[in-house]
Amino acid sequence: MTAKTSLDFSQKTVIYLDDEYYTTIGAMDAMGVKQTTLSKEIRDNNIEPKIHPGGYLFSKAAVETWLDRRTKRIMASRRKTR
Numbered sequence: 001m002t003a004k005t006s007l008d009f010s011q012k013t014v015i016y017l018d019d020e021y022y023t024t025i026g027a028m029d030a031m032g033v034k035q036t037t038l039s040k041e042i043r044d045n046n047i048e049p050k051i052h053p054g055g056y057l058f059s060k061a062a063v064e065t066w067l068d069r070r071t072k073r074i075m076a077s078r079r080k081t082r
Contacts, residue, residue, distance in 0.1 A: 009055045021050065021057035030063050031070075041066065 007014045012026030022030055027049075028038055041047045042056070047066045049056035 007052065007054050014057070016050075016052070016057055019059070021059055022063055024056050024058075027056075027058040027063055031066060 007016060007023075009023045010025070011023060012029060013020050013022055015021075024035075024038065027047075028034060031038065033041070038047075042049060046069070047058065047062055049058050049062070051057075
C-alpha cells in the first residue's frame with residue numbers, strides 16, 4: 001500500500017505541520033533557478049530540503065539563507081574581476 005498525501009505539490013507553497021514550505025516548483029521560482037541547478041545545490045548540501053513522500057519541501061529560512069549566500073558569492077566574484 002502506498003502512502004497517500006493531502007499536500008498538493010503542484011502549488012508553489014504548502015502548509016505542512018503548521019508551517020509553510022516551498023515545494024520544488026516554488027523553491028525554483030523563489031530562487032530563480034531551474035531544476036538542474038536546484039538538484040545540484042541539494043547534492044552539494046548548499047540547501048537542505050525536508051524529504052516528504054510526495055517530494056521535497058523547502059523552508060522559507062533555507063531558501064532565504066541560500067539566496068543570501070549566493071548574493072554574497074556573486075558580489076565577491078564581481079569584486080575580484082574589477
